[in-house]
Amino acid sequence: MKITVVGTGYVGLVSGTCFAETGVIVTCVDIDNDKIEKLKKGIIPIYEPGLETMVRRNVEKERLFFTTSTKEGLEGAEVVFIAVGTPPDEDGSADLKHVIAVAREIGRSMSQYLVIATKSTVPVGTAKKVKAAIQEELDKRGVKISFDVASNPEFLKEGAAIEDFLKPDRIIIGTESDEAQKFMERLYKPFLLNGHPIIFMDIPSAELTKYAANSMLATRISFMNDIANLCEIIGADVNMVRRGIGSDTRIGNKFIYPGAGYGGSCFPKDVKALIKTANENGYGLEVLKAVERVNDKQKEVIFNKIYSHFGGNLKGKRFAIWGLSFKPNTDDTREASAFVVISKLLEAGATVKAYDPVALDEAKRKLGDSILYATDLYDAANDADGLVLMTEWQEFRVINYGVLSKILKSKVVFDGRNIYEPSEMVEEGFAYYSIGRKPAIP
Numbered sequence: 235m236k237i238t239v240v241g242t243g244y245v246g247l248v249s250g251t252c253f254a255e256t257g258v259i260v261t262c263v264d265i266d267n268d269k270i271e272k273l274k275k276g277i278i279p280i281y282e283p284g285l286e287t288m289v290r291r292n293v294e295k296e297r298l299f300f301t302t303s304t305k306e307g308l309e310g311a312e313v314v315f316i317a318v319g320t321p322p323d324e325d326g327s328a329d330l331k332h333v334i335a336v337a338r339e340i341g342r343s344m345s346q347y348l349v350i351a352t353k354s355t356v357p358v359g360t361a362k363k364v365k366a367a368i369q370e371e372l373d374k375r376g377v378k379i380s381f382d383v384a385s386n387p388e389f390l391k392e393g394a395a396i397e398d399f400l401k402p403d404r405i406i407i408g409t410e411s412d413e414a415q416k417f418m419e420r421l422y423k424p425f426l427l428n429g430h431p432i433i434f435m436d437i438p439s440a441e442l443t444k445y446a447a448n449s450m451l452a453t454r455i456s457f458m459n460d461i462a463n464l465c466e467i468i469g470a471d472v473n474m475v476r477r478g479i480g481s482d483t484r485i486g487n488k489f490i491y492p493g494a495g496y497g498g499s500c501f502p503k504d505v506k507a508l509i510k511t512a513n514e515n516g517y518g519l520e521v522l523k524a525v526e527r528v529n530d531k532q533k534e535v536i537f538n539k540i541y542s543h544f545g546g547n548l549k550g551k552r553f554a555i556w557g558l559s560f561k562p563n564t565d566d567t568r569e570a571s572a573f574v575v576i577s578k579l580l581e582a583g584a585t586v587k588a589y590d591p592v593a594l595d596e597a598k599r600k601l602g603d604s605i606l607y608a609t610d611l612y613d614a615a616n617d618a619d620g621l622v623l624m625t626e627w628q629e630f631r632v633i634n635y636g637v638l639s640k641i642l643k644s645k646v647v648f649d650g651r652n653i654y655e656p657s658e659m660v661e662e663g664f665a666y667y668s669i670g671r672k673p674a675i676p
């Protein structure tokens with residue numbers, strides 16, 4: 235079987251590589267020439283654990299190919315996945331220009347029956363637009379080639395993308411054609427040996443499922459952050475509350491960790507886009523509007539703690555930031571809370587030296603020389619007036635208190651991810667601020 239994946243980013247590259255791993259011949263297409271040239275040489279443009287080895291293996295076995303030409307990529311293909319970005323438009327809706335551009339390119343290039351499956355997260359109604367764009371291009375060419383569209387939203391998580399793709403909880407396929415259904419069943423069968431289901435449904439339901447899933451997860455996070463803030467006011471400990479409610483099997487213990495707000499390339503834009511879809515259809519998704527408001531405020535919570543600890547005067551102070559990616563195990567810094575804190579610190583006249591195990595290059599692209607970049611976590615903390623943890627990377631979990639005590643100018647830690655124990659911090663002589671717990675002051 236031969237397939238094509240158009241858009242070779244986090245989703246496209248992981249999906250294409252994992253399909254190749256099952257023996258399918260995959261061509262990944264991207265308009266970014268630099269990216270494709272690097273991939274041909276085995277250089278992976280993103281940080282994703284395990285991906286590099288897998289890409290190299292499949293390139294060597296001649297199951298995985300890269301090109302900038304959609305036409306070349308489509309030669310002999312039976313299924314093509316669209317996996318390009320769908321960033322938010324100015325009004326919050328998903329910008330479909332890349333998706334439609336790919337659909338047109340497919341219409342201009344295809345020469346035999348194809349199933350066109352959208353993996354990008356796209357609003358309800360997109361499959362119809364994709365179908366119309368392809369048909370328009372075929373009509374312009376004056377050729378009659380049959381094709382089917384399908385919606386196949388992707389649920390992988392950055393940082394655990396390969397594991398998620400190889401062992402998915404479920405596969406969602408929206409389609410209105412038996413033939414497309416058969417192709418998708420064949421393609422996904424190797425990933426479902428663990429007994430998890432492939433769920434077929436109509437296309438609008440499949441398109442909405444992805445938004446509803448991300449919005450539900452974002453809702454859990456914002457709900458817990460709201461509860462955490464209330465905990466601080468009334469003197470409760472959110473960790474206790476979390477454990478208390480998480481042990482209820484109806485609630486479960488996932489996605490109820492409070493923190494400095496959610497970020498990334500998906501939750502913020504997908505919540506926005508779903509609110510917009512509802513608005514366009516005359517419905518106000520009130521819960522989601524609150525989820526977004528709570529998250530915007532939550533991204534400032536750590537800065538507010540720093541500001542009040544230093545009595546509102548941050549001029550000339552320097553802060554160490556640990557963690558810049560929006561979550562651990564990825565170099566993705568899109569919408570990361572660290573950047574909100576950094577920007578507010580700079581605005582208040584402070585300076586910043588930041589460290590992240592893999593996201594420093596991404597941060598440099600965004601922030602240039604407005605901040606300093608550290609070679610390791612203690613280099614960042616050296617001579618700083620305070621330590622601010624924004625991403626819960628594994629290497630931050632066990633700190634060397636002795637070293638930190640010597641190098642920090644003032645022994646204060648602001649923890650945006652609740653990874654340290656307040657009692658231990660106090661014992662070691664640190665003032666410690668976290669989320670939804672009382673400040674621990676020695």
Ligand code: NAD
Pocket residue numbers: 240241242243244245246263264265266269317318319320332335336353354355356388389390391392499500
């Ligand atoms: P990305 O920005 O990492 O990659 C998109 C790629 O598409 C880029 O390499 C870009 O050069 C390429 N591209 C743009 N226009 C193109 C065109 N006309 N032809 C060929 N290539 C083109 O994006 P991503 O994070 O992989 O996300 C892709 C989609 O998948 C989005 O809709 C996103 O919401 C969704 N999604 C992302 C994740 C995630 O964790 N990143 C998870 C599930 C779903």
